[in-house]
Amino acid sequence: MNKDDDVRALGGASTGEVPWMMLALGLADRAAAMGEVPVAAVAIAAGSEAGSDERCVGRGVNLRETLRDPTAHAELIALREAAQALGRWRLEDVTLFVTVEPCAMCAAAIGQARVGRLVYAAVEPKTGACESRMRLLDGTATEVVRDLDMSGRAEAQMRAFFSDLRADKGVVVASDGEVAELVAGA
Numbered sequence: 001m002n003k004d005d006d007v008r009a010l011g012g013a014s015t016g017e018v019p020w021m022m023l024a025l026g027l028a029d030r031a032a033a034m035g036e037v038p039v040a041a042v043a044i045a046a047g048s049e050a051g052s053d054e055r056c057v058g059r060g061v062n063l064r065e066t067l068r069d070p071t072a073h074a075e076l077i078a079l080r081e082a083a084q085a086l087g088r089w090r091l092e093d094v095t096l097f098v099t100v101e102p103c104a105m106c107a108a109a110i111g112q113a114r115v116g117r118l119v120y121a122a123v124e125p126k127t128g129a130c131e132s133r134m135r136l137l138d139g140t141a142t143e144v145v146r147d148l149d150m151s152g153r154a155e156a157q158m159r160a161f162f163s164d165l166r167a168d169k170g171v172v173v174a175s176d177g178e179v180a181e182l183v184a185g186a
């Protein structure tokens, strides 16, 4: 399925913020189905000419378990894909939509990439580095926006994932402390 199909499948117009966050939430559901903590990111480039449509140039889901890679966070995967698609590392014209508040590693990478705008849904009280534990992007060129309309949905997605995991294993999952605590504290 290509990116355009994804957007259509979610009924999204290509403008406005909710459809892009809906796309990210849909991707996060797929990550959960793979046994990954459901975090997803989509990178949207503004149209290059006045009036041209913005488009999805990068997508990422958390793949730490699948790739056995501690750096395989959704945001980094989406940023890499966007940079490759656009042929440059500076992403000033890109808005990154993420289902959960980025961690310090990802927030730093977002700053390094000069991402124009970051929009995230759920806060991450333990590791969030945009408002919760740190504010790494304050004073940078990246505008940070919390998507309040979608935060409840993203939080529910996390809760459902850990609740299913607990039900499957019959134990409290502690392997992913940052999100487990978010769930436990909710």
Ligand SMILES: [Zn+2]
Pocket (backbone or CB within 6 Å): 073, 074, 075, 102, 103, 104, 105, 106, 107
């Ligand atoms: Zn991260």
